[in-house]
Amino acid sequence: MTARVIAIANQKGGVGKTTTAVNLAASLAISERKTLLVDADPQANATSGVGVGKEVDRPSLYDVLVDGRDPREVIVPDRELPYLWTLPSSQDLVGAEIELVNAADRETRLCEALRGVVEEYEFILIDCPPSLGLTTLNVLTAAKGVLIPIQCEYYALEGISQLLNTVRLVQQNFNPDLAIEGVLLTMYDARLNLCRQVAQEAKEYFGAKVFRTVIPRNVRLAEAPSFGKPILLYDVQSVGAKSYLSVAQELVRRRESDPVGVGGDPS
């Protein structure tokens, strides 16, 4: 077993990256797929989203990236889901980008660190911060696929070409196998023309890469993080829970039809 490593990235803020990372990871885990959720955002919302507390002395991704700590010493098992593990983040990750600026291997640190654990999981999902800085470059270098959440709102596709340029740069310099795993439409409201229009544009641009499942705007998805729970442990009957379970199934199907994970052109 070698994990399918998926970066959840979009430098635009608040588009549903963390919600997707947490709930997709939990959905894969409940389907008995061994899954590691890596929180690569100093905001640490994915960490708290699965109920991992912010104890001051808890080691985090910072220690892995900056001090070369073995990720096995940092990864924590989930309290409730036996197939889920988390590599938590912490606020000090903000400093990592500056501390690593002169390191020769600064873009490949995460990739190297995960090398030791990729055999232990079926999926590794990595939540990116809302920027295209060094941390995101590390994540894209470590990943096989990029999952891009797109919020159905005005200017939804703005900035996407910048993201795709970064993907190309990483392909050319660090990770030739990197591919677009999929595009996920989030906070969808079928009553709004605008949402349908964004969905249409995304399909014109990304074709079959767009997941068939769309994530509707659902208040239960927004409530669950304050309880430190993924949606399926908070309200399994909600449309939000069902939608993320369905995306997880699409991911599993894609993985099975492309087991080596070699991708094509990102666009």
Ligand code: ATP
């Ligand atoms: P950032 O760029 O700051 O990391 P993000 O892209 O990770 O943000 P989220 O934190 O997942 O975005 O979502 C932004 C806000 O929208 C959060 O308050 C979240 O609870 C809410 N939200 C996300 N998805 C949905 C949804 N489908 N329905 C309702 N609320 C949602």
Ligand code: MG
């Ligand atoms: Mg986030």
